[in-house]
Amino acid sequence: MSEDAQDVVLIVEDEPVILMLLADYLSGLGYRVLQAENGEQAFEILASKPHLDMMITDYRLPGGITGVMIAEPAVKLRPDLKVIFISGYAAEIRESGSPITLTAPILEKPFDLNTLQEKIQEMLS
Template structure:
């Protein structure tokens, strides 16, 4: 992948260890990684970065906001944005009955990093 052809991925995850592992892994795979630890940071990035290919977001986040509440307006503003939810509580995501949860994959924590990479490649190709 050439430097200017990198896919840009926003990871929204409040657990520092998980955020670090995902960020390092995806950067090593050739992705340009942006990080947010909460909804506020995610919305700042979404508002300030003109180009994003994918968002990987936890469901339960601090401050009373969920990954679904971040993803819904993000996809309205950027219909081409791909979303993957990650959560230890995947049923909670499905129970929101948000239209985005019918399309976006949900990976249950803990998940295999190679499975995440395969899913990302399928969605971005």
């Protein structure tokens, strides 16, 4: 991936170790990574950044916010935004009733980083 054609990925994850691991991994693959530890930070980034290619979000976040609550308005504002949900509670995502969960992939924690990379490449190609 060339420097001038970097895909921008927002990671929303409240567990600092997982956030750091994902950010380091995706940066190493050549993605430009933005990080949010909670819904408030995610909404601030979404409101301020004109370009995002993908959002990878945990489902359960602090303050009763879910990844679906962030993804739904984000996709309405940015119809081309790709979303991947990551969670130890994949069934909760499916049971949320949100239309976005019918199309967005759900990776159940723990997942293999190569699986994440393949899913990202498939969705952004």
